[in-house]
Amino acid sequence: MKKECIAMLLAGGQGSRLYALTQKMAKPAVPFGGKYRIIDFPLSNCTNSGIDTVGVLTQYQPLELNDYIGNGQPWDLDRLRGGVHILPPYQTASGSSWYEGTANAIYQNIRFIERYDPEYIIVLGGDHIYKMDYSEMIAFHKEKGADATIAVLDVSLEEASRFGIMTCDETRRIVDFTEKPKHPKSTLASMGIYVFTWNKLEKYLIDNEQCCESKDFGKDIIPAMLENNEKMYAYSFNGYWKDVGTLYSLWEANMDILKSDDVLNLYDPEWKIYSRNMSLPPQYIGTDAQIQESLICDGCNINGNVNSSIIYSGVTVEKGVIIDHSVIMPGAVIKSGAVVKYAIIGEESIVESDVVIGASKEETEKWDIAVIGHGETISSGVTVAPGQMIPTI
Amino acid sequence: MIYNNVLGIIFANMHDESVSELTKVRTMGSILFGGRYRLIDFPLSNMANSGIPEVGVITKSNYQSLLDHIGSGREWDLSTKNGGLHLLPPFSHNNSGLYRGRIEALEGVLPFVQNSDADYVVMSDCDVATTIDFRTIIREHVKNNADITVVYAKHNFTDKGIGSKASTILEVNSDKRVTSVMVKPDILGEVNRSLNIFVIDRRILEKVVNRFSAEGYASFDKQVLQQNKANYKIYGYEHKGYYVKIEDMMTYYDANMDLLNIENKKQLFHNSAPIYTKVKDSGPAKYKEGSHVKNSLVADGCIIEGTVENSILFRGVKIAKGAIVRNCILMQNTIIDENAELHAVITDKRVTVGKNKLLTASKTNALFIKKNQKIEDE
Numbered sequence: 001m002k003k004e005c006i007a008m009l010l011a012g013g014q015g016s017r018l019y020a021l022t023q024k025m026a027k028p029a030v031p032f033g034g035k036y037r038i039i040d041f042p043l044s045n046c047t048n049s050g051i052d053t054v055g056v057l058t059q060y061q062p063l064e065l066n067d068y069i070g071n072g073q074p075w076d077l078d079r080l081r082g083g084v085h086i087l088p089p090y091q092t093a094s095g096s097s098w099y100e101g102t103a104n105a106i107y108q109n110i111r112f113i114e115r116y117d118p119e120y121i122i123v124l125g126g127d128h129i130y131k132m133d134y135s136e137m138i139a140f141h142k143e144k145g146a147d148a149t150i151a152v153l154d155v156s157l158e159e160a161s162r163f164g165i166m167t168c169d170e171t172r173r174i175v176d177f178t179e180k181p182k183h184p185k186s187t188l189a190s191m192g193i194y195v196f197t198w199n200k201l202e203k204y205l206i207d208n209e210q211c212c213e214s215k216d217f218g219k220d221i222i223p224a225m226l227e228n229n230e231k232m233y234a235y236s237f238n239g240y241w242k243d244v245g246t247l248y249s250l251w252e253a254n255m256d257i258l259k260s261d262d263v264l265n266l267y268d269p270e271w272k273i274y275s276r277n278m279s280l281p282p283q284y285i286g287t288d289a290q291i292q293e294s295l296i297c298d299g300c301n302i303n304g305n306v307n308s309s310i311i312y313s314g315v316t317v318e319k320g321v322i323i324d325h326s327v328i329m330p331g332a333v334i335k336s337g338a339v340v341k342y343a344i345i346g347e348e349s350i351v352e353s354d355v356v357i358g359a360s361k362e363e364t365e366k367w368d369i370a371v372i373g374h375g376e377t378i379s380s381g382v383t384v385a386p387g388q389m390i391p392t393i
Numbered sequence: 394m395i396y397n398n399v400l401g402i403i404f405a406n407m408h409d410e411s412v413s414e415l416t417k418v419r420t421m422g423s424i425l426f427g428g429r430y431r432l433i434d435f436p437l438s439n440m441a442n443s444g445i446p447e448v449g450v451i452t453k454s455n456y457q458s459l460l461d462h463i464g465s466g467r468e469w470d471l472s473t474k475n476g477g478l479h480l481l482p483p484f485s486h487n488n489s490g491l492y493r494g495r496i497e498a499l500e501g502v503l504p505f506v507q508n509s510d511a512d513y514v515v516m517s518d519c520d521v522a523t524t525i526d527f528r529t530i531i532r533e534h535v536k537n538n539a540d541i542t543v544v545y546a547k548h549n550f551t552d553k554g555i556g557s558k559a560s561t562i563l564e565v566n567s568d569k570r571v572t573s574v575m576v577k578p579d580i581l582g583e584v585n586r587s588l589n590i591f592v593i594d595r596r597i598l599e600k601v602v603n604r605f606s607a608e609g610y611a612s613f614d615k616q617v618l619q620q621n622k623a624n625y626k627i628y629g630y631e632h633k634g635y636y637v638k639i640e641d642m643m644t645y646y647d648a649n650m651d652l653l654n655i656e657n658k659k660q661l662f663h664n665s666a667p668i669y670t671k672v673k674d675s676g677p678a679k680y681k682e683g684s685h686v687k688n689s690l691v692a693d694g695c696i697i698e699g700t701v702e703n704s705i706l707f708r709g710v711k712i713a714k715g716a717i718v719r720n721c722i723l724m725q726n727t728i729i730d731e732n733a734e735l736h737a738v739i740t741d742k743r744v745t746v747g748k749n750k751l752l753t754a755s756k757t758n759a760l761f762i763k764k765n766q767k768i769e770d771e
Contacts, residue, residue, distance in 0.1 A: 034677035266676030282428030295677040
């Protein structure tokens with residue numbers, strides 16, 4: 001059946017810079033912002049933008065992610081025509097291969113895409129936190145008569161060398177693109193969100209398979225299209241956008257939610273972020289609790305001191321606990337007298353009594369966030385230094 | 394598997410009149426309870442968790458909120474091809490208004506019961522919030538070779554509040570056979586109180602409904618349990634788990650407040666048998682600078698800047714700076730504006746209380762503010 005535009009969500013990356021948090025789950029499945037997982041943001045954006053067909057390309061540790069996405073019902077993507085489809089690598093008569101780069105992953109799913117005979121496809125990553133109306137970007141793409149449109153964000157000059165950086169003319173047409181430049185010529189950074197006119201992209205995907213070692217959008221497809229003078233435009237995005245590919249940026253993005261609703265509003269009825277629900281009772285705030293500037297989710301049982309932190313679903317915080325500027329993931333238990341500062345505590349981990357984890361910037365010289373992976377137990381009396389990670393990887 | 398052989402029936406409107414303030418705009422089953430639930434979530438989740446594959450919900454009036462809440466039954470995993478959830482609005486040919494009793498309610502949906510090939514029917518009202526495994530009760534019912542099994546719990550009636558006047562009281566012998574039935578008596582002390590949950594053989598249910606509705610009787614408890622206890626093998630099953638029974642505004646208030654005792658909350662909500670409800674996709678609860686929250690249940694989507702103590706906050710409640718809320722039940726999307734102060738108040742959905750407003754009542758007689766009401770600034 002015909003769809004004007006379908007989304008392809010690249011969710012196969014390992015997210016190796018999240019270390020302990022991505023040992024057993026793909027990065028898009030990592031919990032975020034209290035009751036969400038990272039992938040809820042692009043998936044909810046699709047639904048809110050009226051895109052009802054989404055292919056999710058998985059490869060690394062897909063179990064948690066597959067379970068979480070299920071039939072797509074929480075995002076209204078359980079459709080008779082379209083809906084969400086999980087697309088792992090597969091075997092064919094001529095052999096089998098893993099996804100080797102972002103472009104190759106799409107190339108291997110050309111048959112999936114062709115079933116919907118789309119005019120356009122939008123390619124998304126599974127590692128960014130942002131709210132964006134893709135339908136406006138697609139409208140921009142159509143209006144420009146573009147072959148490819150890249151969403152861009154203005155970043156600082158220091159940050160620019162981490163991104164794909166482009167230069168535009170006055171009509172927003174891209175004239176130059178450099179992946180991770182040492183000496184950036186501009187500060188327009190690619191957000192890793194692309195709209196392509198499908199028949200054009202398909203040609204480049206096939207050509208690229210014949211010629212090139214690497215098979216990436218940023219390294220191969222975009223430069224090749226630019227070289228051939230295809231019509232490529234930059235679509236500016238001004239809202240909140242954060243790459244949560246490192247432990248620090250993941251922690252920082254959580255802290256950003258606490259700043260104010262203008263930064264990343266999770267309460268906008270016009271742009272809800274959907275997530276799979278765990279059927280937990282409301283949170284209970286006990287008589288000894290003190291909570292300031294924090295987010296707390298269903299199923300929690302809080303009896304300690306919580307300051308500037310995000311407490312995810314089903315967490316227990318016992319009496320006498322101090323939690324400050326921390327991210328406590330689903331089902332964790334923080335036992336009496338433990339102190340957790342500037343830290344990420346993974347899912348279902350247990351922090352026993354009187355453990356000290358992390359420290360504030362003022363309290364230490366070598367400051368960084370402390371991280372406890374999923375399902376770890378930190379024994380009573382142990383001290384986890386700022387910047388330390390358990391398990392060590 | 395005998396449980397595939399069971400039909401569930403839930404009476405959504407039964408007891409509407411006992412909490413008329415709350416049922417003016419909804420059924421008993423859609424009354425909000427415990428921060429994020431509606432009362433029907435309890436029987437529906439219990440049936441789903443007990444593996445009952447087909448459930449009919451009998452409703453009669455004010456059922457818009459009920460339909461909206463249960464939808465296709467997906468949240469309870471009852472949106473299935475075989476069986477699943479059936480909404481049974483009145484097959485309206487004669488009377489209007491409330492059902493006078495279970496017999497009358499069942500008469501209207503008898504074809505639904507007859508078309509089922511289940512051997513057993515589990516019937517439940519919506520006035521009791523509890524976690525109960527119907528499989529155990531059906532097993533007992535089969536073992537006793539019973540026609541009807543009535544679920545009861547021990548309760549000590551005192552002279553406070555409504556007492557026993559809203560309950561059916563049973564006496565059972567050592568084999569658990571029901572020997573005496575009192576409907577809405579006025580008594581004191583510890584007795585066996587019916588929880589309005591029954592297991593009954595489907596064919597007997599059909600006969601009972603046909604016979605007594607033809608004779609013009611409406612009340613199942615009076616006509617079947619009390620008058621005809623010699624003609625049927627009626628057994629009792631004692632439910633020992635935690636439960637609350639809602640019989641008037643005071644018991645409604647107390648039942649909610651009871652959940653602030655963590656032991657009660659643990660018994661009502663355990664991981665092995667979750668209580669499911671409609672998902673709203675609200676953000677996490679937000680505690681802003683200056684918030685002061687103690688001994689309270691708070692649902693997702695609340696934004697708190699003021700003081701909240703000993704209270705139940707449903708989804709999306711906003712407590713502004715300087716506001717004080719104590720011993721209150723605030724339903725969905727209630728807004729308490731700056732420096733307002735509330736003691737022992739129950740607000741229905743979307744109530745707004747203006748700045749500096751003071752509303753106080755006592756815990757034994759909480760003040761009720763009806764849906765959508767706006768109370769102006771002081």
